[in-house]
Amino acid sequence: MRIDEHPVLSFERGEKINFFYNGQEIEAYPTETIAAALHAAGVRKLGESPELHRPRGLFCAIGNCSSCFMIVDGEPNMRVCVMKVRSGMRVEEQRGKGVVGI
């Protein structure tokens, strides 16, 4: 859920855009990171751990911890907590180790 009214801050979000999460269309604002846009849509599970397949979500939100790896436009191991969402972007849950195509 987005914060509409705040006692100190005002959020200038710009025009709405759409992106895809596991193929499903989701609304977002260009000022948001992928992780924030997913959170606003109620998605908190971003991937699964490589070995035990435990659900993974956001932890640090500043690009430090690598807990938020997802596949973005086909590229794995993207830290979606520091990556801005773009119109038409395809974001997928990452399961297992991300394999980088050469």
Place this chain on the structure above:
Amino acid sequence: MKHIEVMVIGGGPAGLCAALAASSLGAKVLLVERDEIPGGQLVKQTHKFFGSEKQYAGDRGIHIGQMLLENVIAEQDIELWTDSTVLAIYEDGVVTVEHEGKHTKVKPDRLIIATGAAEKFLSFPGNDLPGVYGAGAVQTLMNVDGVKPAKRVLMVGAGNIGLIVSYQLKQAGVEIAAVIEGLPKIGGYLVHASKIQRAGIPVLTRHTILEAYGNGQVEGAIIASIDETWQPIPGTEQKIPCDAICLAVGLSPLTELAWQAGCAMAFVRELSGHVPVVDDLLESSRPGIYCAGDVSGIEEASAAMVEGRLAGLSAAFSLGYEANEAKALQQSAMEELAELRAGPMGQHIRDGINKVKLKRKIGNHAFENQTEKSGIVKDYSSDATNTCRAEIKTSLINDGIPTKEELDAIYPSDKRLTEGPIAIVECFQEIPCNPCVKACKRGAISMLRDINDVPVVDEELCNGCGLCISLCPGLAIFVVDKSYSGDMALIKLPFEYVPVPKSGHFVAGLDRAGRELGRFEVVRVTSGGDKNKTFTVSLAVPHDLVMEVRGIRIGEQAI
């Protein structure tokens, strides 16, 4: 390879001030920040800061950050690289940076490391479930992206961060189940604890989290009381339903670059971990490399700004800029630091710094000589820094709710109370803060020694104007008017939530523990202004409740 006189790594309060200070003496500076927007921790801090005027106390963290950044941008001699991460510092002094997608080399004459800190983690079963967040992540989501991180949060840790982030969550409309703390007392400032208690958020000391549970994401937590040895007491387990668990269990200095650079390091518990050993001018054991801010010991933004300034001055000075003026500026920065650290809240910092000093003396002779050569090193351990002051030993330290004795000691005389409005300053702890003193144009609020003293109101000088209410960062000042009418007295209180009540509304009046005392009429609402953003709400309450009502709630929201 790019050559620069002074390179600053990290654009938090320390780095921004370091860049400004070095360039003010004439040095050419390159400031490198990993994030898109410089400011470090400040970009997420919506609350008003403590400290003194010199460190912009009373301003909100975000505004301090914006102001410093504007100054940096306006300064021609500072080149600012954002979205750029420093990767390594090599033996020959070359620094590599990921900048504009490229691997770039920089050769600085002087280097200032101001990389700040990283959050600590806590082990418990289920701590990897989505919904377990660091406090910083919660702040980024809500205060930078404007997204509610959850509906109901369990906060782990009652240091300043845990208390402040709980308050910020409440402001964003998120419910806090409780704040739990393993220590027997609240570590953060008590004014922050009081503020959240009166909003109805319980603070439970000597409690820990046993596990997080949930199917695929957090659905709740099990907490329990602990004994003196930190062992959970059987039978005290409680199930707390919540959709997020926020960890505010401390920060540790982000020192990788200092290690890499070969700076002498020391483990100092009081400074929160391994820190680079620096001299009074903040130079490390590697000549030409300085460290400032949280990277050399977890402290406050107020101290980080002054340290940044000192490191910037020292770096530029050592390059030969403005030798005469620089010494006086360095001296005043050191005095400011000593003042900030002089109270009981600065005890651990003083102890930590003394330990580092000792290490430096034993460890490295060359290093020691170099410090002495500068000629302006002063040992603060003998004056302000060693005065031992009153520590709070009542239940106030456990829950943030002042006792009757504490309150009686600060209340004005009965006679003065009946004569007209007067300020009641409920600030009992010696913290480095004094905006209240500056706020009162009548000089009615004073502090005995320095900014670490508790404020005292002169009941003759105070006319109850209420100006100080919205200027106290602790939201600890109230005005009481028993002369308001025959059956009603007036209480004026600070207010920082949405929606803002209007005069004529009836709202619930809450006591210091957030319990409802009745529904009362709002008589007046005044705004602190566009930047201040704290409202002052006047509420008419029965005479016998005017010393009890300290918060309000509109609808379901406790405030």
